[in-house]
Amino acid sequence: TDSDPLLSFLQRVQSDALRTMGPTDFDPKLYVDLPLKTNLSIAVSAFDSLPRRSGTIPISEFNKFIKEFFDEAGSDLVYAELVDFKPEPEGFLLKVENEEMRKWALEVHAIWKNLSRRVSEKVKKRPERHTLLYLPGTVIVPGSRFREVYYWDSYWVIRGLLASKMYDTAKGIVFNLISLIETYGHVLNGSRTYYTNRSQPPLLSSMVRDVYTRTGDAELLKRTLPPLLKEHSFWVSDIHQVTIQDQRGHKHFLSRYQARWYQPRPESATVDEELSLKLTPSEKDAFYHELASAAESGWDFSSRWMRNSSDLTTTATTSIIPVDLNTFIYKLELDISTFAKITGDKSTSQKFIESAKSRKVAIRSLLWNPNLGQWFDYWLDKHDAHQGVYHWNPGSQNCKIFASNFVPLWLLSHYPDSDQLIEEFDEDLTSLRKSGLIRDYGIATSLSNTGQQWDFPNGWAPLQHMIVDGLANARSKEARCLAQGIAINWIKTNFAAYKKTGSMHEKCNVETCGEFGGGGEYMPQTGFGWSNGVVLALLEEFGWPRDRDVSC
Ligand SMILES: OC[C@H]1O[C@H](O[C@H]2O[C@H](CO)[C@@H](O)[C@H](O)[C@H]2O)[C@H](O)[C@@H](O)[C@@H]1O
Numbered sequence: 001t002d003s004d005p006l007l008s009f010l011q012r013v014q015s016d017a018l019r020t021m022g023p024t025d026f027d028p029k030l031y032v033d034l035p036l037k038t039n040l041s042i043a044v045s046a047f048d049s050l051p052r053r054s055g056t057i058p059i060s061e062f063n064k065f066i067k068e069f070f071d072e073a074g075s076d077l078v079y080a081e082l083v084d085f086k087p088e089p090e091g092f093l094l095k096v097e098n099e100e101m102r103k104w105a106l107e108v109h110a111i112w113k114n115l116s117r118r119v120s121e122k123v124k125k126r127p128e129r130h131t132l133l134y135l136p137g138t139v140i141v142p143g144s145r146f147r148e149v150y151y152w153d154s155y156w157v158i159r160g161l162l163a164s165k166m167y168d169t170a171k172g173i174v175f176n177l178i179s180l181i182e183t184y185g186h187v188l189n190g191s192r193t194y195y196t197n198r199s200q201p202p203l204l205s206s207m208v209r210d211v212y213t214r215t216g217d218a219e220l221l222k223r224t225l226p227p228l229l230k231e232h233s234f235w236v237s238d239i240h241q242v243t244i245q246d247q248r249g250h251k252h253f254l255s256r257y258q259a260r261w262y263q264p265r266p267e268s269a270t271v272d273e274e275l276s277l278k279l280t281p282s283e284k285d286a287f288y289h290e291l292a293s294a295a296e297s298g299w300d301f302s303s304r305w306m307r308n309s310s311d312l313t314t315t316a317t318t319s320i321i322p323v324d325l326n327t328f329i330y331k332l333e334l335d336i337s338t339f340a341k342i343t344g345d346k347s348t349s350q351k352f353i354e355s356a357k358s359r360k361v362a363i364r365s366l367l368w369n370p371n372l373g374q375w376f377d378y379w380l381d382k383h384d385a386h387q388g389v390y391h392w393n394p395g396s397q398n399c400k401i402f403a404s405n406f407v408p409l410w411l412l413s414h415y416p417d418s419d420q421l422i423e424e425f426d427e428d429l430t431s432l433r434k435s436g437l438i439r440d441y442g443i444a445t446s447l448s449n450t451g452q453q454w455d456f457p458n459g460w461a462p463l464q465h466m467i468v469d470g471l472a473n474a475r476s477k478e479a480r481c482l483a484q485g486i487a488i489n490w491i492k493t494n495f496a497a498y499k500k501t502g503s504m505h506e507k508c509n510v511e512t513c514g515e516f517g518g519g520g521e522y523m524p525q526t527g528f529g530w531s532n533g534v535v536l537a538l539l540e541e542f543g544w545p546r547d548r549d550v551s552c
Helices: 005-021 028-032 040-048 059-069 099-110 121-125 151-163 167-184 204-215 218-235 266-275 281-296 323-342 346-367 403-413 430-434 461-472 477-501 529-542
Strands: 077-079 116-119 241-245 251-255 389-391 458-460 507-509
Touching: 005 028, 005 040, 005 059, 005 266, 028 266, 040 059, 099 477, 099 529, 151 167, 151 204, 151 461, 151 529, 167 204, 167 218, 204 218, 204 323, 218 323, 218 346, 251 323, 251 346, 266 281, 323 346, 323 403, 403 461, 458 461, 461 477, 461 529, 477 507, 477 529
Parallel strands: 241 389
Antiparallel strands: 077 116, 241 251, 458 507
């Protein structure tokens, strides 16, 4: 934040706000999202002259200051009309025959109008007054406190938009993300200045591929290939790529999450500072780095990254080689190779076939566990590294159960024939069935109830979708039935929660029908981009017969 005067100032306002308002219902993100009305220097001197009693600004003075110097959070994104939205598009969810389900699906489809925005011209004119970043086209936001575009959320938003037949809006989202690569060299976690230090799970090529499959737009592939090559370089750069030598002396290259950030996350600074109170200054820096890196994974936060699942300060994201990240990069490599082939760039196509092959060997050699029949994250042991090369140790696979252990199955829906990564996966699904992850109302994120939001009993839409989509495209009938069963229960619980609360939720509790998820550092959010996208995508894939009950 030192190099960003607006952010430093907003963080001062945020920490004074906590002292003034108290911790109940306090959301630190609100303060770093406030757009400035005046020049920064004027606001700073007004802030410095506010009266303080025992270090605290009186509430009326504080509120007056906020009103005078800031516009409302989110007001720098304005409502955008969706040019391709139709209340009931032609060919919409043709397999959904049940009237009640169809009516609800149309309501979920209509929520795109509530979530669509464009960045105000004010941001383009005076970027120094906003933490929001300018994007050229219409955006779909997740909802509630998430007032900006998020990277990996956008994949499932696009899946939903494709089911809603909104191809132009879907393409516009891709172009927005590309504009971020052009400016920053990678897609940001989200479109805010405080997210420039990290990315999120790399799913841009998957967005492009799915839009291309529906539209056949080869121009899109031509335009996206150069930025996708940049994105690939980002994920195999020094900070992300790790070399691991196997027991036969063969060197493999896999990637990890790692943010370029050693301070509290500005959007959660008061929380991070409180958490780090017991740490020494150098431990604090390392802890903040690990938290930001966990945010890059999209799984913020989870026992998956913690050495001790009851102590968030033991988060050690950068010491882990994640199954899902390497699956996504493997798919990125296959996608780049496919796009290059279609657009006539043979040498790039060949080069990326080779990269994908090497990554496949690495994933199979280091992350796949043939005895337990699943892929595991791998813990890096710094003491075991010699001149930057780690030595593989089978005991360092993290054999705890997480939904991410089954994310490679997702490849079945995109590369069903050519992909040998999953060929060893037991088609009778013993490891998945016995994992304990499949619950009555969806796939649990993990088996540990730690109070973190990416843990039990929460189920997240993206995780349901990747595993279900993969199984639905498997050869075995059993796998396809399992996929359908999970999809039906997930749709039912989203339906029940919507009927009960009038909203779509960011996450659900997989134990109880109609109950939304909890835990983590902020209040459960509604809206909600990826949840809507996944419901629409699953309804498109499986349909809903007339006589199937909609309730649990
Ligand atoms: O403000 C705290 C954190 O919030 C975001 O993470 C969560 O919401 C995102 C939007 O739906 C989602 O992509 C992510 O998986 C969630 O855990 C944000 O991405 C974090 O960087 C931020 O610190």
